[in-house]
Every structure is written in C-alpha cells, then in structure tokens.
Amino acid sequence: VHVSAEVSPFHKSGGLGDVLAGLPGPLARAGVDVRIVTGLMGDTTKLDSIGGRSALTPWPHPVEIGLGGQPIRVQVHEARTHGGEVITYFIEAPHLSRGGLYGHDDDVYRFAILSKAAVAVASILTRGQGLGPVVAIHAHDWHAALAVYYARAQAPALRDAKTLFTIHNLAYQGLAPASESPYLDVRWDDFHGAFEYAGALNLMKGALVIADRITTVSPTYAREIQTAEYGNGLDGLLRALSGKLRGVANGIDVRRWNPATDPAIAADYSAVDPEGKALCTADLRWELGLAAPKTPAFSPLLGAVTRLTSQKGIDWLCDAADGFIRDGGQLVVLGEGDAQLEHRLHWLAMAHPGRVAFRRAFDEGLAHRIYAGADLFAMPSRFEPCGLTQLYAMRYGALPVARATGGLVDTIAPLINQYDVGGANGFLYEGHDGAAFSGALRWATHVFRDPGALAAMRGNAMRAQHSWDDRARAYVTLYRELGIHI
Ligand code: ADP
Numbered sequence: 001v002h003v004s005a006e007v008s009p010f011h012k013s014g015g016l017g018d019v020l021a022g023l024p025g026p027l028a029r030a031g032v033d034v035r036i037v038t039g040l041m042g043d044t045t046k047l048d049s050i051g052g053r054s055a056l057t058p059w060p061h062p063v064e065i066g067l068g069g070q071p072i073r074v075q076v077h078e079a080r081t082h083g084g085e086v087i088t089y090f091i092e093a094p095h096l097s098r099g100g101l102y103g104h105d106d107d108v109y110r111f112a113i114l115s116k117a118a119v120a121v122a123s124i125l126t127r128g129q130g131l132g133p134v135v136a137i138h139a140h141d142w143h144a145a146l147a148v149y150y151a152r153a154q155a156p157a158l159r160d161a162k163t164l165f166t167i168h169n170l171a172y173q174g175l176a177p178a179s180e181s182p183y184l185d186v187r188w189d190d191f192h193g194a195f196e197y198a199g200a201l202n203l204m205k206g207a208l209v210i211a212d213r214i215t216t217v218s219p220t221y222a223r224e225i226q227t228a229e230y231g232n233g234l235d236g237l238l239r240a241l242s243g244k245l246r247g248v249a250n251g252i253d254v255r256r257w258n259p260a261t262d263p264a265i266a267a268d269y270s271a272v273d274p275e276g277k278a279l280c281t282a283d284l285r286w287e288l289g290l291a292a293p294k295t296p297a298f299s300p301l302l303g304a305v306t307r308l309t310s311q312k313g314i315d316w317l318c319d320a321a322d323g324f325i326r327d328g329g330q331l332v333v334l335g336e337g338d339a340q341l342e343h344r345l346h347w348l349a350m351a352h353p354g355r356v357a358f359r360r361a362f363d364e365g366l367a368h369r370i371y372a373g374a375d376l377f378a379m380p381s382r383f384e385p386c387g388l389t390q391l392y393a394m395r396y397g398a399l400p401v402a403r404a405t406g407g408l409v410d411t412i413a414p415l416i417n418q419y420d421v422g423g424a425n426g427f428l429y430e431g432h433d434g435a436a437f438s439g440a441l442r443w444a445t446h447v448f449r450d451p452g453a454l455a456a457m458r459g460n461a462m463r464a465q466h467s468w469d470d471r472a473r474a475y476v477t478l479y480r481e482l483g484i485h486i
Contacts, residue, residue, distance in 0.1 A: 001125070001134050002036045003118040005101065005111060005143035007081075007088065009049045011041055013101055014307055015250065015388045016141055016168045019217070021082070022253040026472035028085040031486050032479070035125070035134075037118035039110075040077060040090040042099030047079075055079050056090060061124045065116045067109070068183035074117050091117040107143075108176045108203065112184045115139070115146035123157035133157075135484045138164040142174030145207035146184065152210050153190060162482040165211035167204070169385050170225050170232045171311060174203030197233070205234060212482055214238075214245045215475075217386035218407030222247030230383055230406075246478060249410045250386040251468035252395065257371075259396050259462075264368035269397075271462035274455075277372065277397050284373025287366075288357035290330050300448040301330045302441070303374030303398060305367045305389050308337030308345075313380035313403065318344045319434020320380075324441045325355050332357045332374070334366055371396035376444050380437040384408050390426065394461035400426040401444045403437070411466060418446075418453050425461035 002024065006017035024034045039045070040056075047053055056077035063074045075092040082088075091097075096110045104110060119137070126133045137158065139147040148163045176184075178201050181191045186201065195206035208214055216222045224230035226239045238245060255261075259277070260270040266283035269276030281301055285292055293299035302324065306312045314335070321331055331352075333345055345358040359366060371377070377393035379402035386407030390400040394412075402408040414428035415421065427447075429440035447453050476486055 001118065001122045001136070002034065002138045002140065003115060003144035003147040004036065004038055004140040005114065007036060007038045009046060010038065010090075011045050011101055015217075015386065018253070018388050019168065019250055020140065021256075022251060022468040023472060023475065024086045025082045026468045027475060028082070029469075030472055030476050032476065033131075034086045035121075036081070036086060036088040037114070037121055038088060038090060039096050039114050040092040041101060042097050044099050044101055045090070050079055050081055059089065059121075061128075063117060063120045063124065065113070065120050067112060067116055067185055072113060072116075074113075074120075076117070076121060089118075089121050093117065108174055108180065109183065111143040111174070112146050115144055115150055116185075118144070118147045119150040119155050119158065122151065122161070123155050126157045126161070134161050136162045136164060136479060136482070138166065139207060139211075140166050141168045142172055142204040142207075145174055145203040146186075148207040148211045149186070149190065149194070153187070154185065162213070162479075162484060163211045164213045164215060164478070164482075165207040167208075167214065167216040167225070167385070170204070170216075170230070170234065171383075173197075173205065173232065173234070176201045176203070205237065208234065208237060208241060212244065213478060214241060215478065216245070216247050218249045218410045219247035220409045221383075221385045221406040224383070224406060248471060248474040248478070249407055249466075250388060250391075251466050251471035252388060252391045254395070254467045257392050257395050259372055262368055262372070264365045265372040266369070271397075271459050274397060274458065274462070280369065280372035281375065284332065284369050285330070287369065288332055288359070289354065290332070290357055291354035293328075293330070297451065298449060299328050299330060300375040300445055301332065301373060302376045302378055302401075303370040303393070304331075304333045304335065304378040305370050306333070306335040308335045308341040310338070311382055311384075313382050313437070314341050315344070316380040316434040316437045317378050318348060320438040320441055321348055321352075321356065323438050324445070325352050327442065327445055329441070329445055330355050332359075332370055334359045334361065334363060334370055336360050336362060371398055374398040375448055376401050376441075378437075378441075379403065379408060381405060381408065387411070391464075391466045394425055394464050395466075397458045397462050399444065399448075399457055399461055401437075401440050402426060402428055404428040404430050413460070413464075415447065415453075415457065418450060421453050421456040421460070423460055424457055425464055426457075
C-alpha cells in the first residue's frame with residue numbers, strides 16, 4: 001500500500017506525482033499487488049483521465065478514524081487507475097479535501113488525516129477475506145510520514161507489515177510545534193524517541209527513524225544527504241541510519257512521454273526520424289513570440305520547466321542569461337513560485353523581446369512543447385534528488401546543461417570531448433554561481449553549432465533508457481530484501 005499526497009494525473013506539484021504515476025504499473029506487472037491511498041482534494045483533484053467522478057465507487061467498508069481524540073468522518077472512494085493495473089483509494093475528509101494540495105496553515109494536520117486513513121484502509125484490507133495481509137506500507141515524503149508511525153505503533157492488524165519511507169525531497173520535512181503532538185496522536189515517548197528535532201516535531205525524521213527501509217530517488221542523492229551540505233540538518237541521523245538507506249533513480253513513463261505519439265506537440269519525431277523536432281522548435285518560437293533566427297543552426301533555444309524555488313538555481317540562470325543571449329541563444333522559462341524569481345524573469349523577458357519568453361503558469365501542454373522545441377535544457381540546480389525534467393528533455397532530444405548534483409549525475413552521461421562524443425547525452429558542470437553555469441552554456445552553445453556532435457548527442461539522449469520497468473525491478477529487490485515474497 002503506497003501512501004502519497006500526489007499522484008499524477010490526479011494531482012501533482014512536481015516529480016512526486018510523476019513517480020506515483022509511473023512506478024505502480026511496472027510494479028504490478030512484476031507481480032506486486034499495488035494499492036495507492038491518496039486524498040480527494042476537492043477541485044484540485046482532476047479525474048478526467050479515468051472518466052470523471054462517476055468512475056469512483058464508494059468503498060463498501062466503513063472507515064472510522066480519530067485524531068487527537070476527535071472522530072473524523074472519512075469517505076473512501078475506490079477506482080481502477082494506471083490503465084486498470086492498480087486500485088487507488090481516494091480519501092475524502094474534512095480539512096484534507098478543501099481544495100489545494102499544499103499551503104494551508106494546517107497542512108500537517110491535513111496529511112495526518114490522510115496517513116491515518118491510509119493505515120485504516122490497509123488494516124481493513126489485511127482483515128478482509130481472500131486478499132491476504134498487506135505486506136508493506138510504502139510512504140512517500142513528509143506528507144505520508146505519519147503512516148509509517150501509525151502502522152507501526154497503532155495498527156495491530158499491520159503487525160507483520162514492513163514499512164518503507166521514500167525521500168523525494170529532504171528540504172521539506174513537515175515541521176510543527178511540539179505542542180501539536182497530541183493532536184496528531186504522537187505519544188510523548190515517541191516524540192522524544194523519534195520525532196523530536198531541535199525541540200520541534202519533525203514528521204520526516206520520525207519516519208526515517210521508524211521505517212524498516214529508507215529509500216531516496218537516486219544513488220548520488222542517497223550519498224549527498226549524509227553530508228552537511230545536502231543533509232538539511234538530518235545528515236548525522238542519515239549517516240547513522242545508512243545501513244537501511246538505498247538510492248534508486250526515478251524513471252519516466254515512456255508511453256506518456258513519447259515525441260513519436262505526443263498529441264501536445266506540433267510534429268511527431270523519434271531517434272530514427274528526428275526531422276519533426278525542427279518543426280516543434282519553430283512552432284514553440286511562434287507560440288511564445290520568439291524571433292525566428294536567420295540561421296537556426298547558430299541559435300540554440302534553451303528551455304526550463306520548473307518550480308521557481310531556490311533549489312532549482314533559477315537565479316543562476318538569470319545571471320547567465322544575458323551572456324547566453326549575447327552569444328546568439330534564446331531562452332524560454334515555464335514556471336511559477338517565488339515572487340522575486342518571477343519578477344526577475346519578467347524583467348529578463350522585457351529586456352530581451354523576441355529572445356526571452358517567460359510564462360508564469362503550470363501548463364502540462366506547454367511543458368511538453370518546451371521539451372520538444374528546446375535544443376538545450378537548463379538545470380543549474382543547487383540540489384536535485386533525482387530530477388525528471390532532464391529525463392523528459394533527453395527523451396525529446398533537448399540536451400540537459402546541468403549542475404553535477406544528485407540524480408543529475410546518475411542520469412546524464414556528460415560530454416567530455418566534443419570530437420569523441422561516445423555515449424554522451426548532456427553537459428554536467430561544477431560550481432556554485434551564475435558564472436559557472438555561464439561557462440557550461442558557452443560550451444553547450446559551441447557544441448550545438450557542430451552538427452555532427454549535436455546529432456550524435458541528440459540520438460544518444462533520445463535513446464537513453466530510463467523507463468520505469470527497469471527501476472521497478474530495483475524496488476522489487478528492495479521488497480525482497482525485507483523478506484517479502486514476490
Ligand atoms: P521537482 O519534483 O523538484 O519539482 P522534477 O524534475 O522531479 O522536479 O519534476 C518536475 C515535474 O513537474 C515535471 O513533470 C515537470 O514537467 C513538471 N513541472 C514543473 N513545473 C511545471 C510547470 N510550470 N508547468 C508544467 N509542468 C511543470
């Protein structure tokens with residue numbers, strides 16, 4: 001039973017949603033009976049892909065939960081999802097379902113409700129006829145952290161179930177004042193034994209301590225989070241727990257992200273027949289009001305699709321943009337978030353009309369058209385647990401220019417020598433500022449202008465194997481390590 005706040009295409013704010021979209025199907029095909037528990041988040045949850053709300057059926061078992069001594073009325077709706085391979089339980093409850101994923105003052109309480117309900121559902125499944133016991137609770141990110149605790153401490157039916165906790169982003173840990181513990185049914189001895197961090201309640205920390213296995217979304221990030229630079233204050237704990245920590249890189253859903261069949265883009269293309277990509281680039285320029293260059297082979301179009309947070313290094317992108325534009329490049333950024341970064345990007349677009357486009361939105365269709373239209377893809381991330389956008393970019397033949405951190409190191413084969421491309425499919429650079437990114441962009445622009453090197457790298461990128469089927473096997477191995485029979 002996977003527990004997650006985000007499941008794409010129902011509701012997502014980033015890579016977490018994509019993982020819950022991509023991993024369960026291949027797990028099911030590998031022989032795992034996968035169930036998912038997530039919220040029904042009012043209007044935020046989009047059910048069109050399964051035929052709308054009428055595709056949900058009320059779960060026949062009454063689910064009664066309480067939190068902090070208060071009973072909470074929960075309705076569970078069941079649906080076949082992931083092309084029919086998986087059953088998802090959508091939890092509808094006061095507070096949780098008021099609409100919007102995150103950003104409410106009581107998010108910690110809202111997701112405690114989701115976690116409680118998930119454990120209740122798993123307990124009922126275990127006690128049910130015919131299905132056999134639930135063998136593992138697999139919780140994702142801080143929103144589901146309490147599911148690990150409730151399963152271990154408060155659910156006798158799940159006594160034999162293993163618990164796994166996956167860190168998708170250590171920067172968000174789910175913090176609350178210690179005084180909230182009783183409202184979340186965290187007992188004081190467990191607060192002190194697992195959840196306490198600098199006097200406060202830290203939900204992720206509790207799950208890390210309690211879970212049988214911790215995973216994170218790339219091997220390099222698994223190492224990095226054990227260092228002070230990337231550990232967000234939990235590096236010491238993670239070093240102590242390293243024996244149960246594993247890194248498995250994320251994959252992508254190669255059916256949904258396929259330039260040969262993508263209805264959102266202007267022309268179809270593939271590694272063997274890449275011609276349509278030029279049309280997609282021209283179409284993207286037209287859509288965004290970017291000037292058509294006299295010699296397109298001289299003028300790389302650099303794309304970015306991103307949450308605008310300091311994590312993503314968009315300030316470094318802004319620092320590097322002037323030089324890149326002067327060097328003949330064009331830039332498109334799709335993203336929303338931090339107001340200051342939005343402001344800088346607006347100014348950049350105004351300062352370079354026809355050369356820089358900024359769209360402040362969350363727009364799936366435009367995201368696809370940027371991957372398809374871009375020549376290069378910007379990822380100057382300060383840290384990157386795995387990163388999916390570089391994988392989508394590569395699949396669509398846009399070469400990532402990325403800082404050498406986290407999953408970017410594990411998923412990009414960097415160019416070392418322009419005259420001997422080999423298997424290279426992108427650019428990795430070291431450094432902590434806009435100047436370092438600038439240098440990487442200068443090199444990428446130079447290589448872009450070498451048609452032989454560009455074609456070879458593009459082919460490598462589009463053929464790179466990052467499908468979930470391979471990655472799901474790594475999770476099956478992990479489950480087996482815990483003694484689960486699959
Ligand atoms: P993170 O989870 O840190 O945000 P990832 O690279 O793992 O980063 O995943 C980001 C996902 O969110 C990708 O699917 C990307 O296409 C999508 N995304 C991010 N911002 C936007 C946006 N503004 N519009 C559309 N999709 C977006």
